Amino acid sequence: MEFTNQPILIWFVIGYGIFMLILGVFYSKKISSSEDFILAGKSLGPIVLMGTLLATWVGSGSVTGGQNSLAYSFGLWPALMSTLPSLIGIGTIFLISSKIKHYGKYTVAEILEVKYGRWASVLAALIIILAFVGIVSYQYQGLGFILNISTGISPEMGTVIGAAIIIFLACVGGLMSVAPTDAASAFLVILGLIIALPIALSVGGGWSEITANVPDSHMSLTGGLSFVQLMGYYLPTLFLLLGDQNIYQRMTASNNDKSTKLGTAGWILGLIVVTPIISILAFISRSLFPDIDPGMALIALTSVLPIAVGGVLIAALTAFIVTTGNSYLLSAATSVIYDFFGKYMKKDITDHQKLVYTRVLIPVLGIIAFLLTMYFPTVLSVQMYAYTVYGAGITPALLAVFLFPQVTRAAGLSSMVTGLVVTLFWEFFYVQSTEINSVIISVPAAIIVLIVVTLFTKDKNQGMKEVAE
Template identity: 40%
Template sequence: MQALFVIAYLLLMVVIGFYFSRRKVHDDTDFIVAGRSLSTIVLTATLLATFVGSGSIVGGASFVFQHGPGAAIFLFSGTPVAALVIYFLLARKMRRSRATTIPALIEERFGPAARAIASLIILLAYVGIVAYQFTGAGQALNLAFGLPVWQGVLVAAAVMIGLATMGGLISVAYTDYLSAILIFGSMLIALPLVLTRLGGLDGLFEALPATQQTLLGGLSPWQALGYFLPLFLLILGDQNLFQRFAAARDPATARKASMGLVIASIASSALIILLVCATRVMFPNITPSTAMMTLAQQGLPTVVGGLLLASLVALLLTTGNSYLLSASASLTQDILGGWMKLKIPAGKALLVNRLTVVGLGVLAWILGGFFPSVLAMQMYSYGMYGAAITPVFLAALLWPRATPTAALAAMIVGGIVTLVWEIPLAKPMGWNSVLVAMPLASLTLIAVSLAGGRRAVASANA
């Protein structure tokens, strides 16, 4: 019975994608930034749905299941804290830029070489994010239909690639809007039902293991910080967010949507944490990453569970769509058009964008086989982006003294340190790579910029 809700929602998403592909997508601007037409409420919903995907309901659920509600605050608070910074410092600046990708904005300050390096790093990070959306959705379809996980991954990949290819950002934005309503509604209905069974919030907290009742849930302070920083830094300079602000009607709409994201992310994170903790008490022996799906199938009445399961699958799919589109924009505009100087005829640009979505989707499916879990892929992808891109992006907007040489050096240091820390070194001390890579990249940016400024002053005085 619950599987019918998932099927119905998947069909609805396909219908919406087909509608917008026929009616609203006429060129690559419509495809990439929705014709710069999104309202505040739609923009807020698509921002929320983008950042509440597999990272929250699979990787995040696994983290909550293992470490409890206190530690979960460090993981989930990255979104609202970053959104607050964006609201006060960055939203208007981001929307005023005519660039549609982060590397294009970086080029405005630091030159074409910086754009090329930034594009490659974003592709490395975003293909990883898409890969774990495939894996998370495959696990959800396994629970909903009994498919082997590998078959569920294939089905999920096909749906995500198909939806992104058809309607671009405008179809993703409106399916996100519908998904956000569904996920909030189903979680709000589900929470009082499970709390009643467990004796309220006090009963839930007391039933958790003793370690999970502590603030850090068994983590060291450095480990807790290592889980906060990746999501915080990703969102602070995320190209997905930047493209959505570019799709806003005007700068005021973008700024309002950033505050909407603060409020909505706090509410959704609190609901996810409480529901996963309830699942930990009710089903202590399940695989941690399946907590939300297990609750939907086994811990709730059929209709409520079906709605929750459908919304979980929808969020996984829409987040994957978003990052596919963003990676496609970097590949076509920044690498093919910017770095390689290929002249794509205006009449062919939309087709090229769609073909790159398919190609990157296949690459993400292949990459997913190299990571042991969704949480591992999540930390790698967020860490790569946060260390190598975010410091340079913020410098481009906020620090006039930053130099092109420093930007290049910072991106290279951030990217290399992330890869070395994650793969050959295998996370010494259990620290996520961002704890090492981001400070080193930031110090490189500052030191090389200041050294360049001193050399320029010395030359002028000579």
């Protein structure tokens, strides 16, 4: 089937965009402090928490990268199995969610500083910026794909427009406005995907016709990938999720422990519904459009669905991409202000100044994220880089704070340095020649260093601050 643009779809995107702008401006008026801006005044109930967790996690990473790109490039089974790392990660977070809530910190770097000292905070902030700016960059690309489908403008111009939209929304209201728009987006996405699935199966000619039109390797369990290659796609997701500052901030922003538990449980249920449908729809798109960019698979499918269904789905996908971009851009700016600027450059910074400086910094980081889109060839490649920088550099040391109280300051710092350096070294010098993602090397290295250094330095760790119970 030939792919054609559907300009009428842009009205659905515009309509939902206007709704998000109105909602964002409305909630921005409730902001009076930096805590309101960063943690929504610690007021999130279970429904909004569930929605914002789902929308933050299942953004462009799933609808252009992740399950979408895996299903299109390698087949249905690799994409379906890629949900398992997320479920394992969420289950682990569920078990420690009360500890995260009671820690009450604005950033992951602040948590690490309590356990490992000042330099851990500085290093964590650097890693978070490197990773989150990368994650924001492919949200721009995802929105660029949507504007290409719905208007016919080039993906490059669409990416520029997408960057402007995401930067503006992140500046307006912080988490106070992001969380409600996240929740609305999450429920719209669930509705749009459920409606689209049976219609897409019919448009594709039924399951037999769909499977007949894809390569034989797409029907195998591994999609032609080796075990090491599969782990190269799955482990970055798991290790980002286990330490994701966005997720920790949302846990802290809930109004009580019960809301945290219920919101996390709802997140699991939403993920079980959403990600398999994304995988199936992208697989159907592979049958219909065999020669498009893998990142466009799910988005391209909206052009052959009935207008109302395609419109709802493309609006929903837009919502997920925009809210994820908002969240990670806000989180990166928060790290700069709280973990660099407020501690080392302007120690007497007031709460109002934190709010103002965070809003000023968001466009700066947003522009850097846009420049990064020019370096990586595909959404999936930048996604794996960003996830691994964070997952190897921060997650082992961060989880040890909650699960391994014997860990020492030297071990935490050594693990973070190892994870970051090995990831960057592998990404720049070996990933293309070996076709092995850096996570296979850097995460085990970071964990081994964490354990070994702890064993050699545990007797010198008696004066270290203990983790708050």
